[in-house]
Amino acid sequence: MDERSMDPQDTEQIDDETIAEWTAPFEDWYYYPDHVIQPEPNIKGYEDVFKTDIPTVYQIPGDETWYMSFVGFNGDGYQSFVAESDDLVNWSNPRLAFGFGPEGAFDHGGVTLGAYLYESYDIDAPRRMKRHDGSFWSLYGAYPRQGEYETRPGSEGLAKSNDGITWERAKDDPILSVHQDDCGEWEQSCIYQPWLLEHDGHYYDFYNAANGSVEKTGLATSEDLRSWDRYEDNPVVDTGPEGSFNEQFSSDPKVYWDEDHWVMFFFGVGRDGAHIMLAFSRNLHNWTVNPDPIYEAGGHPHDLDERFAHKTSLVYEPDEGIYYLFYNAVGNRGRGIGLLTSEPLPGVEYPQR
Incomplete structure (x- = not known):
């Protein structure tokens, strides 16, 4: 039997020893000295951008270039941009990928790409986009009004692209919103960032949402990318107990298949920071959280992430045998895109504490 298709009613928790074994390969990585995308990236025509966020690295079929949407x-609000690289460290040619929606639309105040349809979700697979019905596809976070940061109530939309670079709305109403009949109490204030996964002929949307100031992670499923049904036992990743690293948030899930189990990278908010954490599952529905972050806020020796270390994008470079973990690093140099690698990169002078 394919272990990826195990019964969602199997609610057995994963034991601590197994959690520690599955976590170990992602610990003790190397902090790149600086942001790889600066808070002020100097994008032609968009020089007023002063914060960058939500990195997602991918490749386009037939093209060896690496692309990062951010x-x-x-x-005024969020817009999504794309840059390119041939080494996953030096990024250039940033340009608009997906701008504000029209006035009055659910995405007029901002669009956050990053939930792409990939050919494979194996943890070591290339993040190569997959065509479906002739197009590339992404779910995206959306905000209704300009002039603020993540104006509530956020929702999620569906976008498509012909080239994997420039995107447009594929559906004129949200795929998930707080106004839908199946919206749960835990998500009634705001819906945030999605993560799209295709498995066994079904589409999965892992997403974080808020009730008041508390954010948790839920799941919705679809057969066609356009119509979505929420999982009846949401949220699938709850917040942790008082004093934990995810006491207030369990947010921004990114899910991959790792040999015989699923691993979710997410961020927890607690203990005065945002931290990169892991949860594990055998069936995509029941998740066991490792309560200890793999990377805490303030871990970077140059304090790039002294406030927040969160919102990850994981890529494996097969020629080097190195994992690259991009993340939003918020600290003494503003809000930009940081990088952790599983091995030290040649020619890089790493900071020491």
Whole structure:
């Protein structure tokens, strides 16, 4: 039997020893000295962007270039941009990928790409986009009004692209919103960032949402990318107990298949920071959280992430045998895109504490 298709009613928790074994390969990585995308990335025509966020690295079929979509905030709201690289460290040619929606639309205040349809979700597979019905596809976070940061109530939309670079709305109403009949109490204030996964002929949307100031992670499923049904036992990743690293948030899930189990990278908020954490599952529905972060806020020796270490994008470079973990690093140099690698990169002078 394919272990990826195990019964969602199997609610057995994963034991501590197994959690420690599955976590170990992602610990003790190397902090790149600086942001790889600066808070002020100097994008032609968008020089007013002063915060960058939500990195997602991918490749396009037939193209060996690496691409990174990221969000830029200019005081009015989020827009999504894309840069390119041939070494996963030096990024250039940033340009608009997906801009504000029209006035009055659910995405007029901001669009956050990053939930792409991939050919494979294996943890060592290339993040190569997959065509479906002739197009590339992404779910995205959306905000209704400009002039603020993540204006509530956020929702999620569906976008498509012909080339994997420039995107457009594929559906004129949200795929998930707080106004839908199956919206749960835990998500009634705001819906945030999605993660799209295709498995066994079904589409999965892992997403974080808020009730008041508390964020948790839920799941919705679809057969066609356009119509979505929430999982009846949401949230699938709850917040942790008082004093934990995810006491207030369990957010921004990114899910991959790792040999015989699923691993979710997410961020927890607790203990005065945002931290990169892991949860594990055998069936995509029942998750066991490792309560100890793999990377805590303030871990970077240059304090790039002294406030927040969160919102990850994981890529494996097979020629080097190195994992690259991009993340939103918020600290003494503003809000930009940081990098951790599983091995030290040649020619890089690493900071020491």
